[in-house]
Amino acid sequence: MAIQRRRFLHAAGVGAILGLSGCTGESNEPQADGETTASGGSQEESSGGATQELTLATTTSTYDTGLLDALNPVFEEKFDARIKTIPQGTGAAIETARNGDADVILVHARGAEDEFLEEGYGVNRRDVMFNDFVIVGPADDPAGIQGMSSAADAFATIADTQSTFVSRGDDSGTNKKELLVWEAAGVEPSGQWYRAIGKGMGDTLVQADQSGAYTLSDRGTYLATQDNVDLEILVQGPLQGGPTILKNPYGVIPVNPAKYPDVNYPLAMAYAGFLTSPEGQEIISNYTANGSQLFFPNALSEDPQFGQYVPEGYSDGSGNGSASVSDAQFEQWVAENVPEDF
Amino acid sequence: MFGLGDLNLTYLVSITVVSLYVSTVAVLLSAAIGLPVALTVGFRDFRGKSIVTSIISTGMGFPSVVVGLVVLLMLSRSGPLGELELLFTPEAMIISQTILALPVLVSVSLSAVQSVPQDLRDAAFATGGTSVDVALLVVREARYGIVTALLAAYGRAISEVGSVLIVGGNIVFSDSTSFTRTLTTAITVEARKGNIETGIALGAILLALVLTVNALGARFRDRNSAGGNR
Structure with missing residues (x-):
């Protein structure tokens, strides 16, 4: 907390400096205008040259954990490209790509990915990495789910005891997984105890913490946010012996250029290739937050892994x-x- | 250097510059469109005038997220203006902020224009002024209210988060320079990560900017009106 307060003061100081520098200028608006025009000019220059742009629609979990900050600069250097990363929920990212407004997506909801492939919007899907989901809640665990080996049982117990549960409620990959677990538990969550809040994972963890509630989180964001909340892992995911239903695989899918000829398909394929290459996989493997590895690469395999290219259970x-x-x-x-x- | 979690100075300066650039251009655009509209509506008498003014003031309460969604639909590659490739650019953000700022600007400057006495305009016409001369005279007389309108529109634009998040895409390049991330959308990122203190610090910067712009506007306005009274 002390460190955070210091950061806060620091930030307030920077704010004051920025504010003051605005005051001393006769008028800061034209100045700001000029700067941006200058940088706008250089952007045009660079995109007119060799540098290509890639629009990546992705989930907040890959972005907020900082993983993409480790991956993307290496790709940009290698391919003389610039990546525009749009962090959204998985549902929103897929919708953006479905409208042709992204070149490639990196998401985590196999059901929605399969739908995207079946509709013909995505081609050449590859598995990239995985981690898992965990059920977190207050340390005193009012519903008594700690250590349960079944996620469905844990959810059913939360529903039975009407303990407060905070849901992302935003059609994200985590939200889709949560609904899958409710379905497995045979419960249709409703009532005052079930709160769909329509926010990102970090906000949701904070809100669950503040209201003494349970929630489902991907392990990566939970680990990265751990300093800010007092929630504890009550039901582990499959990475630590928990139920397999809490698995969390990520896939990369370039947008089909036959649907949208203007997408940068070659660069999207290069990005998918980079993520699934030994180099990209090693960066993923080496990425840690708070001392823990967040994502586990799974693209490299000597044996064929046909399942990753086609919707689950696909047959012609x-x-x-x-x-x-x-x-x-x-x-x-x-x-x-x-x-x-x- | 200016460590603030993982926020460095390049990042802070560039999101601030994007905020200022987008909002300033949006307000200038809405002034260019809105002031002639306010002058026209203010001086003409026509049937349905009260309906038109009601519609304009309703626009002030327009939810920014809805504006964002409509602009998204228009600019998307699968939308009617997709070929312009404007989605997820600062220009897209300027479009949505202009739409949001316009009703505020028109509405407030309309009431300023309407408060200019009819006699004054009659006199200006009588002394041989063209309609452009008269319009300029009215703008000068109503400048206090018009500056207020500009500041109100600026406040609406720079503090807005819903539409710029949707049509801008919240993009930062990997060298920490912002493309379409503003102070407000940066705050949403920090909130999502649970970094509440950092978010509030960014809010303080935003507040300092709005304060600066308002102070400059107020100085300009008061200096000019003092000169006019002399």
């Missing part, structure tokens, strides 16, 4: 699961792609 109907060897698929390619006068 011919029973062999691989579209390339299907005669029907080949005939369709011929019909669509070969000119009639060939």
Whole structure:
């Protein structure tokens, strides 16, 4: 707390300095104008040159934990690119890409990702990394869920005891996972004890802390926010022996250039390639916060991992699961792609 | 250097510059559009005038998130203006802030313009002034209220967070320079991370900026009106 107060004073000081420098100028507006025009000019210059831009729509968990600050500069240097990162919830990030306003997405909700692939908006999905979710709550644990081995049982107990539960309620990956667990528990959460707040993970942890409530958090954000809240992990995720339902895999999906010809598809593929390359995977593996590794890379595998490219349970109907060897698929390619006068 | 958690000086300065740039351009644009509208509506008598003024003042209460969503739909690649590729740029933020600032500016300056006595305009016409001369005279007479309108519009624009978050995308480059992150959207990031103190510190910077702009505006306004009375 003492450190935070010092930071706060420091910040107030910086604010005062900035404010004062505004006062001393005869008028700070044209000045600010000039600066921005200058930087705007250099931006145009650079995008007109070799530097390409990549718009990445991603989840707040990869952004707020600082992981992308470790990954993106390396990619930018290597590919002479500049990344515009838009941190949103998984639902919002997928929606942004569905509208063609992003080149690539890095998200964590397999169900929603599969839908995105099935609608044809995404191509070449790759697994990137994973961690897990944990159920956190006040140390005195009024519902008594500590150490339960089933997330569904823990949620059912919270519902039975009507203990306050704070939900993200924002269609994020974490929110989708939470709803999945409620479904597994056979509970439709409703009533005064269940509060959907529509905020990010950090806000949600703070609000749960302030109101003595339980919530579901990804482990990464919980670890990164730990200093600011008094919540404790009451049900562990699969990384520490907890139930597998709390798994949290991340995937990268470039946007289909056939749907949106203006997306930077080659650079999006390069980004997916970088994240899943030995170099990118090592950066992910080495990234820590508060002394803990936050994400575990899982892209590298000597054996084929076909499941990552297609929606879960995908089959082309011919029973062999691989579209390339299907005669029907080949005939369709011929019909669509070969000119009639060939 | 100026450590504030992981916020460095480059970051603080560039989000401040983006805030100032976007809001200043938005207010200047809405002044360029809004003042002629206020003058026209203020001086003409036409049927439905009271409805028009009601609509304008309703715009002051327009939720910024809704404006953000509408601008998003317009500028998205799948929207009608998608080819301009303006989404997630400062220009997109200027568009949404202009839409938000315009009703405030028109509404407040309209009442200032309407308070200029009819006699004065009649006299100006009588002494051979063109309508442009008369308009300039009215603007000069109503300058106190018009500066207030500019400041109110500026306050609406720079403190706004809902629409710029949606249409700007809250982008910072990896060298800590802001592209579309403003002071207000930076505060949302800190709030999301649970860094409440840092968020409040950014709020203090924002407040200092608004105070500075208001002080400059008030000085300009008072100096001029004092000169006018002499």
